[in-house]
Every structure is written in structure tokens, then in C-alpha cells.
Amino acid sequence: MQILLAGNPGAGKSVLFARLTGSHVISGNYPGTAIGFSSGNMQVGRHKADVIDTPGVYSLESSGKAGEVARQMLRAGDIIINVVNATNLERDLYLTLELLEERIPIVVALNVWDDARHIGINIDLNALERMLSVPVIPTVATTGEGIKDLVESIPRALMRDNPASSREERWARIGDIIAQSQQVTHRHHTLGETLADATVKPLSGTLIALLVAMTVFLFVRYGGEALFRFVANPIFKTLWLPVVSWVSTLTGSSGFWHDILIGRLVNGQVDFVESWGLLTTALYVPFALVLPYIITFYFALGLLEDTGYLPRLAVMIDTIMHRFGMHGYAIIPTILGFGCNVPAMLATRVLESRKERFIAMTLIAIAVPCASLQALILGIVGQHGIQYVAIIYATLLLAWVIIGILLNLLVKGFTPELLIEIPPYRLFPWKLTLEKLWLRVRGFIIEAVPIMIIAIPVINILNMAGVFQAVANFTAPVVSGLLGLPKDAVAAIFVAFFRMDAAMALLAPLGLSAKQLVVSSTMLVMFFPCIATLAIMLREMGFWNLLKSLGIMILAGLTAGALLNLLPI
Amino acid sequence: MKNGLITLSQMQDGQQAVVSSVEGGRNLAEKLTAMGIRPGKLITRFCSMYMRGPITVRIDNVQVSLGRGIADKILVVPGGVTDANTACR
Numbered sequence: 001m002q003i004l005l006a007g008n009p010g011a012g013k014s015v016l017f018a019r020l021t022g023s024h025v026i027s028g029n030y031p032g033t034a035i036g037f038s039s040g041n042m043q044v045g046r047h048k049a050d051v052i053d054t055p056g057v058y059s060l061e062s063s064g065k066a067g068e069v070a071r072q073m074l075r076a077g078d079i080i081i082n083v084v085n086a087t088n089l090e091r092d093l094y095l096t097l098e099l100l101e102e103r104i105p106i107v108v109a110l111n112v113w114d115d116a117r118h119i120g121i122n123i124d125l126n127a128l129e130r131m132l133s134v135p136v137i138p139t140v141a142t143t144g145e146g147i148k149d150l151v152e153s154i155p156r157a158l159m160r161d162n163p164a165s166s167r168e169e170r171w172a173r174i175g176d177i178i179a180q181s182q183q184v185t186h187r188h189h190t191l192g193e194t195l196a197d198a199t200v201k202p203l204s205g206t207l208i209a210l211l212v213a214m215t216v217f218l219f220v221r222y223g224g225e226a227l228f229r230f231v232a233n234p235i236f237k238t239l240w241l242p243v244v245s246w247v248s249t250l251t252g253s254s255g256f257w258h259d260i261l262i263g264r265l266v267n268g269q270v271d272f273v274e275s276w277g278l279l280t281t282a283l284y285v286p287f288a289l290v291l292p293y294i295i296t297f298y299f300a301l302g303l304l305e306d307t308g309y310l311p312r313l314a315v316m317i318d319t320i321m322h323r324f325g326m327h328g329y330a331i332i333p334t335i336l337g338f339g340c341n342v343p344a345m346l347a348t349r350v351l352e353s354r355k356e357r358f359i360a361m362t363l364i365a366i367a368v369p370c371a372s373l374q375a376l377i378l379g380i381v382g383q384h385g386i387q388y389v390a391i392i393y394a395t396l397l398l399a400w401v402i403i404g405i406l407l408n409l410l411v412k413g414f415t416p417e418l419l420i421e422i423p424p425y426r427l428f429p430w431k432l433t434l435e436k437l438w439l440r441v442r443g444f445i446i447e448a449v450p451i452m453i454i455a456i457p458v459i460n461i462l463n464m465a466g467v468f469q470a471v472a473n474f475t476a477p478v479v480s481g482l483l484g485l486p487k488d489a490v491a492a493i494f495v496a497f498f499r500m501d502a503a504m505a506l507l508a509p510l511g512l513s514a515k516q517l518v519v520s521s522t523m524l525v526m527f528f529p530c531i532a533t534l535a536i537m538l539r540e541m542g543f544w545n546l547l548k549s550l551g552i553m554i555l556a557g558l559t560a561g562a563l564l565n566l567l568p569i
Numbered sequence: 570m571k572n573g574l575i576t577l578s579q580m581q582d583g584q585q586a587v588v589s590s591v592e593g594g595r596n597l598a599e600k601l602t603a604m605g606i607r608p609g610k611l612i613t614r615f616c617s618m619y620m621r622g623p624i625t626v627r628i629d630n631v632q633v634s635l636g637r638g639i640a641d642k643i644l645v646v647p648g649g650v651t652d653a654n655t656a657c658r
Contacts (some may be wrong), residue, residue: 318634319621
């Protein structure tokens with residue numbers, strides 16, 4: 001049996017999906033979180049059923065990708081759970097009436113039931129059920145209230161197969177239903193709403209946006225550093241170092257296996273960053289250097305997503321984003337990119353036009369460093385002084401602006417206008433946010449750590465075999481002449497293709513000056529995406545567009561590197 | 570504009586109006602209808618961003634932000650200015 005979840009954007013399908021299936025999907029309090037669809041399964045009575053979360057649509061007649069997907073999936077389903085937002089009953093019922101005209105059994109989950117009561121909307125469930133002639137179950141997906149009732153109601157789902165009606169007839173019908181089942185009591189503006197309003201008003205909204213950006217930056221920067229200094233680093237230095245030193249002596253302090261497991265000793269000591277072994281660098285970089293920043297960044301991002309702040313930010317920044325050929329919503333994938341570029345590329349699907357998507361993806365690949373890379377930039381470049389880190393970020397911002405303006409002029413196509421629903425704030429979504437944080441941290445450990453563990457010995461062996469030296473000699477004119485880097489630095493650019501953070505770690509033992517570090521890390525960010533990002537970009541934009549995008553990246557990276565080399569830093 | 574109709578862009582922040590029609594493509598009208606902006610609905614222009622940035626409106630319990638190009642195509646019968654809570658300051 002296949003159960004479909006269908007509903008308007010922001011009705012809470014994804015959270016309900018997670019409740020029903022116990023599987024976890026990354027959701028957020030802004031429309032368009034679930035792009036494509038996710039599937040899982042649940043128990044209905046004694047039967048197992050597949051559950052499919054469809055993208056949110058306002059109407060089955062909706063044009064665009066989401067509408068198409070929704071119509072297609074509808075044909076494959078056996079039962080529909082129509083998720084209706086109780087605070088927007090009138091609007092959401094349009095889709096409900098359309099669904100009731102299909103030959104498929106339906107139950108209605110009247111979600112966000114708690115908010116509806118709080119804001120003074122009283123819905124007469126019996127009247128609503130009578131008028132729709134299908135079961136209507138009040139639910140609060142975020143807390144789990146009513147989910148059990150919903151599951152129990154699934155066998156009672158009813159097929160109406162109402163005759164097809166026109167748009168006007170449907171709206172008239174909705175008018176009747178609302179008149180008979182909903183009462184709205186007037187109430188005064190609360191303090192919370194006044195504060196919420198302040199985030200979309202121009203002056204206060206701009207100030208709040210700057211404040212939020214600064215707070216997030218400081219929290220990630222210092223929170224990450226604190227986790228590193230007081231938790232991750234002490235664990236490695238006091239608990240793991242003795243083990244590693246023991247293995248080092250055991251394997252005879254040098255030789256092939258020692259080089260693979262421990263790596264080279266630096267001044268006779270194991271160095272977690274520079275030794276470049278399986279038990280040293282391959283574990284220390286992801287777990288000690290990167291993980292603290294992954295945790296703090298995704299915690300902050302989760303709060304921004306779940307409270308519903310991001311769409312407001314999109315409104316604030318819309319005018320600026322139009323200069324770069326995108327509308328304000330493009331800021332959301334951009335912010336996601338600071339965590340990892342891969343989900344950011346997927347998130348650009350919320351942008352409507354090809355032009356917008358091409359620009360958004362190219363700019364993310366060029367100017368948005370992922371959390372792993374940023375952690376290493378802070379760790380390695382930051383040792384020379386925070387001003388050098390500032391130069392890197394300033395360069396990236398400048399590149400983002402300049403390339404954005406150029407692409408807006410050069411890329412053919414159109415930029416649609418912003419048209420988004422601003423969801424109500426959800427305060428203190430701790431449970432959701434922490435669950436999501438765990439999902440993302442687990443994702444990082446599952447995806448990133450194995451690559452590190454494979455990449456480090458491979459790089460080690462390539463290095464021993466002299467492959468990098470050969471390449472270094474070949475590229476020396478560009479690397480040394482144009483960029484002012486030692487020719488060995490080219491190895492980092494190749495490694496960056498697999499893991500950006502490993503590439504930065506490869507730069508550490510070269511003894512680069514602060515300026516050379518600035519040049520090389522800026523290059524790493526801009527020059528080329530990692531292989532995972534590249535694969536997603538290929539799928540999302542196609543081969544020829546990817547080639548164009550790569551051309552822009554290489555040109556931008558070399559230009560920025562060469563210019564920084566000329567500056568008296 | 571004909572018959573005392575104005576566009577959403579011409580409304581003031583904090584002003585209420587009744588939606589009359591949506592000019593332009595069927596596509597846009599459809600999208601707006603789906604979001605709750607359709608003829609006969611009471612709409613409040615809540616706020617607008619600097620430099621011809623997006624306008625945020627309220628219909629029932631929904632807040633929608635839309636670009637000026639879209640606001641230019643929404644024709645309304647203007648009403649009065651509501652209380653200060655909905656004004657854009």
C-alpha cells in the first residue's frame with residue numbers, strides 16, 4: 001500500500017512524514033524544504049505501508065516542477081493524507097477539494113492545530129468532516145499530538161470521486177465550508193507579533209539581519225574554537241596521543257607501515273596535522289579540527305531554519321540579490337553552502353529560472369567555502385593573525401559581488417520576481433533543531449571521514465612515488481611565477497578535489513608565509529569544487545553549463561590568486 | 570487607473586484594499602490565487618523594502634512577500650489606512 005502526503009507548502013508535510021515513518025528528513029520552517037520526494041514506511045494495523053512525502057503545491061493545476069511531480073505521484077498512490085494547515089484553512093481547502101475530485105481515498109490531517117487555537121481560530125471539526133465527507137483529524141506534527149489518531153484513521157479513508165468542478169465553483173464551495181465550520185475571534189497584537197513584524201520592516205529588519213549575521217558568525221567562530229580547545233583537542237592530546245606514540249615506537253619510527261599509519265615525525269614527535277598518517281591526520285582533521293565547527297555551524301543554521309527567519313532574510317536582501325541576477329530566496333542556498341556545498345546546490349532548485357540557478361550555483365562554488373574548509377582556514381591561517389583570515393573573506397565577498405554582477409549581465413535568461421509566503425515564527429524549536437543537528441553531524445561523519453581515511457594513505461603513496469613532484473615541476477611557472485607559491489603547493493589543489501580540508505592540511509607542513517597561505521587558501525575556495533559538489537553540479541546544470549561554470553571558477557581563482565600575490569600583504 | 574482602481578504598488582504601507590483582479594498571465598494569477606491573493610479578498614499592504622524592494626502583504630493569516638513587478642499587476646479597490654500596528658515603521 002502506498003500512502004501519499006499531499007498539501008500546500010508549509011503545511012508541515014515533512015515533519016508529519018518524519019513522525020509517521022520515524023525516518024528523518026531535513027526540514028525547515030520555510031517553503032520548499034522538501035524538493036523532490038522522500039519515502040519511508042510505516043505500520044498500519046498489521047500491514048506495512050510505503051509513505052511518500054510529495055513536494056508542496058497549492059493546486060494540482062500548478063505549473064512548474066512541483067505541480068508536475070505532485071500530479072504524477074498522485075496516480076501511483078493508494079491513499080492520500082491531505083495535510084491542511086489549520087491556520088490557513090480557507091486557502092488550503094482548495095487543494096483538498098481538487099483531491100476529492102480524484103479517484104483515491106483521503107483523510108485530512110488538520111495540522112498546526114495548536115497555533116490555530118492560539119490565534120483565535122475555532123474550527124468545528126464535526127461540521128468540517130460532514131462537509132468534506134472524509135475523516136478530519138487534528139494534528140500537531142511538531143509535537144506528535146494527534147499522530148496516533150491519524151494512523152488509526154487511515155483504514156477509514158474515503159474516496160469521494162466528486163465530479164470535476166471549475167475554479168469558481170470550488171471557491172464558492174470553500175466559502176460555504178468556511179462559513180459553517182470556522183469562527184475567528186478578533187484579538188490584539190501580541191508583543192511577539194510586534195517583534196516578528198520588526199524583522200520584515202525595512203529599518204529594523206536590516207538592523208536585525210546584520211545583528212543576526214554577526215551573532216551567527218561570532219557564535220560559530222568562538223563556539224567552534226571553544227569546542228576544539230576544551231573538548232576535541234584535549235581528547236586527542238591526552239587520550240589518543242599515547243596510543244599513537246606507542247604504535248609509532250612499535251612500527252619502528254619509520255618505514256612504509258609507519259609512514260602509512262603514523263606518517264612522518266616532525267622533530268621526532270607525532271604532529272596531528274603535519275604527520276599525514278592514518279591514525280594521526282586522517283582522524284585529527286575531521287574529528288578535532290572540523291567537527292567543532294560543523295556542530296556550531298549547523299546548530300546556528302538549524303535555528304535560523306526552524307524558527308522561520310530565513311524567508312524574512314530573503315525579503316531583506318531581495319533588492320541586492322537582483323543586482324546579481326537572482327531574487328532574495330537565493331540567499332538560502334548560499335547560506336547552506338557555508339555548511340556544505342552539496343546540499344546548497346540541491347537547494348537552488350527553489351529558484352525558478354535557469355539563469356538564476358546557474359548564477360547561484362556558480363557563485364556558491366566560487367565564493368562560499370564549506371565548514372570543513374573554513375575550519376582549516378581558521379585553524380591554519382588564523383595562527384598567523386585574524387587579519388589574514390579577514391583578507392580571505394573580504395576577497396571572497398568581493399569576488400561574489402563582481403562575478404555576480406558580471407554573470408547577471410552576461411547570462412541570458414530572466415530573473416523572476418520574489419513571491420514567497422512568510423511562515424509564522426516558531427519559537428524554541430529545540431527538539432527539531434537538535435534532531436536535525438544530529439542528522440547533519442552524523443552525515444558529516446559517515447560521508448567525510450571515510451573519504452579522509454582513504455584519501456590520506458593514497459596521497460601519501462602518490463607523494464612517496466614522486467607523482468606530486470612531477471606535477472609540481474610541470475605547473476611551476478603558474479604556481480610559482482603567477483601566484484608566488486612554492487611549486488609543491490600544487491599538490492594541495494589536486495587533493496582539494498577530494499577533500500578541501502585535507503588540502504589545507506597538506507599546506508601546513510610547507511612552511512608557507514602568511515601571504516602565501518592567504519593566496520593558496522583563497523585559491524582553494526575559488527578554483528575548483530570538490531568532487532561531490534562537481535557531481536551534483538553536473539546533474540543539476542548539465543555538462544555544457546558545468547564546463548562554463550568551471551571555466552569561470554578557474555579564471556576567477558587564478559585572477560584572485562595573482563592579484564593577492566601582487567598586493568603588499 | 571480605471572474606476573478608482575489602483576495597483577498594489579500604488580497603495581501605501583498600512584493601507585487596506587479589496588483585490589479586484591490580477592493583470593498579466595494566467596500563470597501569475599494562478600500562483601497568486603493559490604497563495605490566497607484572489608479577487609474579493611481583503612488585503613493589507615503591510616510593509617515595503619527600500620529601493621523598490623519587495624512588498625509584504627497580509628491576507629487572512631498569511632503573509633506574502635512579492636516583488637514590485639508582481640505588485641504592479643495586482644489591481645485593488647483602495648480602502649483606508651489601518652491601525653499603527655500594521656504600519657511600516
